[in-house]
Amino acid sequence: SAVISQKPSRDICQRGTSLTIQCQVDSQVTMMFWYRQQPGQSLTLIATANQGSEATYESGFVIDKFPISRPNLTFSTLTVSNMSPEDSSIYLCSVAVQGSVNTIYFGEGSWLTVV
């Protein structure tokens, strides 16, 4: 299993500012991912955080808006840049733990409200 800590858990942000979300895992993991869940919606993959190289972004998400760092195998950050109210969402970090079933674990999420 994996225990994932995310900070902040909740924040209210001013329009036009940027916020960095941190994700810490209790063990080394190869693959870390960032998802967005807009209010009342499902989860959408933003990007795969790659250790030692640039993140891989999904269609509709760009590095300038969502820069990601992955300095080591237990830590990653996601920045939401130049925020607008449309960025109000839950941002979730997840990791894959290899096993007979590749289980995906999620952090508790960072609830951002942009005003």
Added chain:
Amino acid sequence: GQQVMQIPQYQHVQEGEDFTTYCNSSTTLSNIQWYKQRPGGHPVFLIQLVKSGEVKKQKRLTFQFGEAKKNSSLHITATQTTDVGTYFCARNAGNMLTFGGGTRLMVKP
């Protein structure tokens, strides 16, 4: 991209009634995973199905994978208030998940 459709969006049931959510894909799935997200919580992995026609049970929960591997279902027998939450199916490709829209289950005591 490949989408996974899920119905219904919402379901209100009386405690003790059964509940089913359905997941469909237009293309063959290599696997289907199911997650539960409690209100205010994060998704928690429930199970993975990989074989055609596979059926797995977890207490009152029964998970099925269709013969053609294009659909899946989650059935809860005799719902309890602790079953409240949103149930998501998801396709896992290289540990990257494509989620269905989710079914929000509400249980009236």
